Amino acid sequence: MNSVAPTQARISVIGAGPGGLTCARVLQRRGIAVTVHDRAPSADARDQGGTLDLHADNGQIALREAGLLDEFFKLARPEGQEMRQMDPTGTMTSHKVPAADELFKPEIDRGRLRDLLLESLRPGTVRWGQALDTISGPADGPRRLRFADGTTTEADLVIGADGAFSRVRRAVSPAKPRYTGVSFLEAWFSDVENRHPDIAELVGPGSAHAADGDRGLFAQRNGGDHIRVYVIQRVPVDWISRSGLTADDTDGIRALLLDEYAHWSPRMRRMITDNDGPYVDRPILALPVPHTWDHNPTVTLLGDAAHLMPPLGVGVNLAMLDATELALALADSATVDDAIRTYERTMLPRSTETARLLEGGAEHLLSADVPDFGDDDARP
Template sequence: MPIQNKSIAIVGGGPGGLTLARLLQQQELNVKVYERDLNKDVRVQGATLDLHEESGLEALRKAGLIQQFYELYRPEAGKLRITDKYGQIKLDDHDSGEDNNRPEIDRGPLRKLLLESLEPGTVVWDSHFLRMEKENNGWRLHFSNNNTAYVDIVIAADGANSKIRPWLTSISPVYSGITIVEGNLYDAAENAPELFKLVNGGKVFAFGDEQSLILSQKGDGSLAFYTGCKTAEDWVTKSRIDFSDKDQVLQWFRGAFGTWGPLWQQLFNGEKISFVPRPQYHFPFNQQWKTQNNLTMLGDAAHRMPPYAGEGVNMAMQDALELAECLCSNEYLTSEQAIHAYESRMLIRAAAVTQITLESTAMLHSTDPVGWMTRLFEG
């Protein structure tokens, strides 16, 4: 194995980084995860995630965690309703019987499951990576709390705005034309009773005027949601909206979704609510970089993409699996060969999935998303 006795730093404790840490620890390798969150209890937001057989679930299976996953997944969470902009249901799979092809799990429990699978002390919290430089045959990492660490190999798993990526490539992301505003409404049964009923424990995809609104219920009783609108790339700054001010966001929503039914404004009820604007980017299909012998990346850091094909987490976990398999294989004599084998396959797979994702993004923001989804459902 080309990385025997080497120290490995994974920067970023998202699903990709934590899955990789688990897989490497199974091979008794010396691995630490440097995560910027202050501790494991920092609230994790975001929608429910469906894991796919050949990627996310396969990684969990190889990590020996599939049984724990099935204890935590939410069978009802995958049920989908598609509505028009007035909330009229156009497609409904709530009565279609149990379908656990793509089982769903909330982000919080998935992170907890992965964290609990690691040896104590593996994750070094409050480690916001700032920069690194070459030292001997490895890297010296610097964090915002002034700590530093020397390691032999660095894996960037620090997400869509990766700070490590520039050490591998200067290829910039391409704006997809869509900006998301992500929100989370707590106590949805009380604050948004009609929407809570409509979501019915699962998901709602609502469409109108080439815009989208996606809602999913989480196990803690909250509703995660995100709007999708065609905007200029710099809309977030140009709009001058203070996204920490609910009233300002509501005012924007009333304008941008002005022709939609009043039902959706329930999303702004309640005091405990937060919003994050996220312009959606992807990387070019033909991205490539020169393989290094002690640095690589996975997940969104390597191939960010909009969420409209539900592939991001699955790709990050499949990257982790394939990278672990390459690094631990006796087929490769050097770490550079192992990393090259991983990167070549990962880049081809990511380009194909990015292509599918962009097609889906375009169709969901077209003039007939319901027709497209109906045809998709019908195979």
């Protein structure tokens, strides 16, 4: 089968995260039809995660091409660029305060960014409750997508924007994410100015990090008077069950953590003891480096599906840049096959170079040095 023109193609994006939605938005602005399929039953079915920083040299480029940059700045929190580095006693060792007009990487809650992108799409673009089960059909198309609800559709191009455990990835690569040896335990704090004023003062309007070489804490101010804290440890991936605990045993996990952080100051340990609700276990995973695949004329990947890396401030930015470049390649190419080749010629070398720089980078989160840890892409 000859590759079809993008304007005539049936394009299915799998995954309604920032990458998938950005790709759909740019395609629609260029007059190309697209459908997005997502496993969640609705847009507000689950927590969307914490805060993201969108960089001027990638994430903001994508929003500009999507025609949403001005709206982004209205929603963003430039003050979230502030970064505090502390030692385990709570003593501040460095403090970066952004200039009043600094907009290089302002913060935005992941949910607000997603809503901005969703609201920019034509009604009916996203089909909720469609978890991809299998992709079949010849490599040159059309591809047949079967979803867990029993429905099927055909596509001339399948774009995998479905994250770390991508089902689309299986069509082009056998690679699977590997555990890095470092794990996050996420804790939430709500109504912090009233209920947790000491933690609010400690963290400030942006982020705060402390580590002793073996364990760390990273706290981020979110919108809506929320703070998320990540307890960072070098532990086995199944450390909770190995300790005879379950993920919902908040008191048992807390007691274990207080032993691990016994030499930290009481003020710092309040970020372990005072959280609202249970902890969330988030082991840090990464794809092998390099992660490449043989060209496929009807399937490609973007974001974490293509190049899952440790959460050091690049994940969402690269996903949105990938999405934009793929959409523009489709708009400017004679065939889908040509567009995929154009896109992957740039994306694969860029992601390989970045992944090499960040390989083993999860260990930096345990260092007393300040990590560039600006987004929430560690969430599974």
